[in-house]
Amino acid sequence: MSSLTKLLQEKRNEPSPVPINNKNTTKSSPLLHTTSRTLGLEHDRNVRNPTTSVTTVTQLDSEDDTETTGSSTASSSVNDKNNVLSSSFLTANFAHTATLYGTSLQSRDLHQGSGSFIDNSYLGSNDIPARKSSMRSSNSARPIPSLSSSIPYSVPNSNKDASNTNIRPMGLNSANSSYSSSWLEQYGSNMPSNISAIDSTVISSPKVDSVEARFVISKQKLQKASMSITHTTSVSRSNSFSSQIGSLFSKGSRDKYAANTATNETRSHSSTSTNSNSTAATAIPKPGRARQSSIYSSSRQPSGSYTENFYGSPSSMNDHPPSQSVPRSHHSSIANLRGFFFKKSSGNLSTSINATASNLSNSPGISSNISAVSNKQPFTPGSYNSVNSDTIYSATNEVSQPFSKRYFRTGEDLGAGAGGSVKLVKRLSDSKILAVKEFRLKFENETKRDYVKKITSEYCIGTTLHHQNIIETVEIVYDNNRMLQVMEYCDYDLFAIVMSDKMSYEETCCCFKQILTGVEYLHSIGLAHRDLKLDNCVINSKGIVKLIDFGAAVVFSYPFSKNLVEASGIVGSDPYLAPEVCIFTKYDPRPVDIWSVAIIFACMILKKFPWKIPKLRDSSFKLFCSGRDCDSLSSLVTRTPNPPSYDNISADSKPVSSNNASDPNNLNIGPQRLLHQLPEESQHIIGRMIDLAPACRSSIDEVMKDPWITSIEMCHQVEDGLKYKLVSSSDHTHTKVDQSEAHIAGLEKKKKKQQRQQK
């Protein structure tokens, strides 16, 4: 399969048919700074059987092969629907995600076609039929090049086998482009008639069900003293909730940040119940699943004997699976895990990794009972009455007692998603309130291997990460045929706080910077989250934001290696997805995180999504892509580090609003479409973070060095002996909402109640 790297190389060797802004060609991308080197190719454990692959997702229907923005021409006029904007650009993107969930392609199509996710008013009327058609036929479509292959990375022997393209030296230009130009073919279509405004009104969180367990993470010594956790009951939300809650944010909230800043000063001190009537919408379009879980997709990886070997041998987690079962076994998730830890860690860490792996594989019944237990097994309050409970990981020494003797479930659900459900529990020893994630059971159509990979990845990551902006895992237990992850509890979902519409601008910036700090930590250790969204940020009573849900996290770099391990699959939630995820089979996951965090910031400011999905069928996104002196999304996404036009946005060069679509200063098209709605001081770095080209996108290090980011006062904790001391910012306080609305589940309950009352 061709790759983005190859595509870029191809572009460099051939004159670009469309002028591209190359003003600052000397500026180097953080992704491109490393020296060229030949890589030892590693097998891609994610290579699918082409006959069954659904997670590759990079198949485009012939109708979708081109994607043209119609940028820099009057054809991108917002007001003239007769102007031609290449429908190839419009349609090329949507097909990718649609194929992700394997058999869900059609269901997703139908789902979207029903308007449950993309309301008809959001899309051009001409888009919907075309999209349906394309999606349904995408199974027979040609594969799309991977982002990683088009990105400027060196891809030795990349034209030999797609399986060899998932690891590339970070920052190298590629060669040997075999990228098919067919998908760049252009064909026109009429502009949708209703694309004049960013009209996404739904903060939704499609399920994150794609997971690549690329590594095993060993436990580290918990060095921090336990953080104080507020003992507060709460209700839950999950991404499924947020996906259902629909139009939580009013359309009219655009440009409200200034007003909110003024009015929220007083409101932010409120700890009373949230008056969400103004923000909770009645219409609740339910977004479709953003993607199919690569881990859930049996086609994503070969199944069969490897699974049996995995379970059959306690040490098999650290062994390469049989090559005949997993042709790319040497780069299997287990191998990845080994590499990650053995290289990075001392003997202590390696030992603990092995112990973790052994514990998992030796856990009674974990192999034999996975399939036997019903996914609908009831989980009643106080039901931790296990007769068979093994502690796999614990940050404390209080594991002599069975799990059921040490915890009591309060009955409160905190949330549920693709990975499982999260409950509120009380630790009996100190009455501390904690959260317990009960990993889901294996799906019927899921292989044991895929299931264990999913579980292993998430809980191992949880035990490894230690940072104030990352949720702390207290214990991992195998109890009653289920994996349980005990975590610190946070009182609020950031989603719920944003929903309250009480956040001050300074508070928003603080949360934004805390999220960035968490991402900085993740990226510094070679991990990418891949599902960053409001739903996956919780905040404690002290105003400390923590990232949760590492079910989609991947290793992109192993210790002492400069090779980039590319991620694959459309993983994440539609509105937060970076465009390259929807186009290429493989991509660098770091810029994906950066993009998602920028979308989070935009959501916090605008109280709505800029677009519902980063595909050209989404009129708002199409307009965002337009006006860039480039006529195709593929060209935009595969650009080398040539600073985009909006890169130079400043107070001096701020464009003047115009209604003329051909006017480069038209705020309705191009990056200004979104950026002009954001605070001026944020526009530069946010613009860099949502650069369509991942190679040009700011790295987390660049983001953290941005003058505006640096100036943000961020609440944080500092070590004070064995404890942590809160350092609160002086320019804001953190919003507290009533516990009945602190989590999405509470908002959902309220919404259902309102619906009942309306009937």
Ligand SMILES: Nc1ncnc2c1ncn2[C@@H]1O[C@H](COP(=O)(O)OP(=O)(O)OP(=O)(O)O)[C@@H](O)[C@H]1O
């Ligand atoms: N430590 C925590 N404290 C408070 N609430 C939490 C905590 N962990 C999870 N939650 C709540 O539970 C919900 C589900 O958690 P999580 O996202 O880990 O589940 P999931 O099944 O992996 O979801 P997804 O479908 O996004 O993968 C979260 O959205 C959040 O509301």
